[in-house]
Amino acid sequence: MRWDDFRSSDNVEDRRGDGGGGGGFQMPGGRGGLGIGTIIIVGIVGWALGINPALLIGGLEAINGMGGGNAPQQQAAPRTTPQGAPKDELGRFAAAVLAQTEDVWTELFRADGKTYQDPKLVLFSGATRSACGGAQSAMGPFYCPLDQKVYLDLSFFQEMKTRFKAPGDFAAAYVIAHEVGHHVENLIGILPKVQQAQARASSRAEANNLSVRVELMADCLAGVWAYHANARFRILEPGDVEEALNAATAIGDDRLQKQSQGYAVPDSFTHGTSQQRVNWFTRGLKGGSMQQCNTFSGAI
Template identity: 50%
Template sequence: MKWLGRRESDNVEDRRTLSGGKVAVGGGIIGIIILLINTFGGQNAQQLTPILEQLQGSQTTQTESGIPLSKEDEEMGKFVRVILADNEDVWSKIFTENGEVYKNPKLVLFRDGVQTACGGASSASGPFYCPEDQKVYIDLGFFDELKSKFGAKGGDFAIAYVIAHEIGHHVQTLLGTSTKMRQAQEGKSEADANKLSVALELQADFYAGVWTNRNQKTNNVLEVGDIEEALSAANAVGDDAIQSKMQGQVVPDSFTHGTSKQRMYWFKKGYETGDIKQGNTFSEIQ
């Protein structure tokens, strides 16, 4: 992705010189895996869950870690600021076109653990969005694990896709979609509530695709292989891919984020259309 020398957002909080110690997992990849394993049950689950839970701990306060940022860390921080700036520009324009006002979220970079308005989270949580403070939280070490543990290709645009997905959740918060989804889950069975959660996640993937389309038209930033990097990341974090790798079996009723095929489909649809109005992922579960 072509990003050097371009505008950087001022809405990034870099907390990578702080250490959160051991904190409670607040969601994301490992949290999802634990949830899926506990839902599935069985002897293999009993053996694996304690291992994953070692990644969790008790909530604590962040302190100075004394670890300075390397040149690579600084470079990654600049890249994240450019990606966030691109999201700000694209979504501000889309909201204006639809008679709405876009409010920029904050993006927090951290190591090890972090305190949020949604509670404490460890780096094992993976990137996540907290609607309570309207901030995206990312430990960039996640992307090394995405490549080494889950088979994604890696690359800078895989990072851009994940950031855009989390910003998609911010868009859903501003539009009221997230609140409506939570209200719709009330009184539903666990399986039906999970279907609504899947629809929300797939729509965030769609929004990431819309952002990619609009950003490319404006800034011409894509390079050969960028879209493949995003699709590879989407494929790697599908519920079926994670369950198959971690459990050896797939349990569709426990899906909360969608299959690899679904996640790639909705990202591609957003990228190909660039039209926010074509992302009604909830229509598939009616």
């Protein structure tokens, strides 16, 4: 993937090495609704699947009638944080991919008569704070709609190589683009509707199904980004698409459940099968249209 000859975004907060965001890491769920054991398990699932753990926790609270579907809020501690593009290679890579998402989504929103609001990318090591609560590396990358920031510990890319067997620059870019896809969902009003629908859900399976739709839409939007970024910047090199498809396959619910317990339980899926994730990313990549990414079909 070509990236090092393009601009880097200044919408980066580099919290690496700041000692966990000030005051140490605190688990989300401070209202006491979910037990700490449940929250830890959700964090592990989020790490394995690379999703927003706050959305999972909010969904669980909604199902249990404890939180109205809203993620627990926690005010970030004020501190001086380096702003702008980092100087190290991995930091520059993340900032360059973010810049490409800014350019693509700004243009697509403008063409639809709307204004795109750039998200912030927070780079951290180990643990930090977000408006959705505490965050740590074990949760994996996630998007917090309350502060419109993507949280990323860059060590996750090494985990992709070793644990998920999904190496490559474009596989890593797919992860960032997927989280930015959640930001797009938030801007167009999808995430608030999903939280409301989860609060009304009659079963955990129904709430999980909504989560699957959110994640598959973000996969499709990541494909839309890749389509337009390649058309504009010619970022793709031989083997890049295969890298992203390999990553999408590696983090399918069915694949992960079979690896961990030997069988899959479809009602517990929160992201979709490997084939679904590949199909929706490919759909966005081939068509380049946001309108093709509607995974809800009247569900919300």
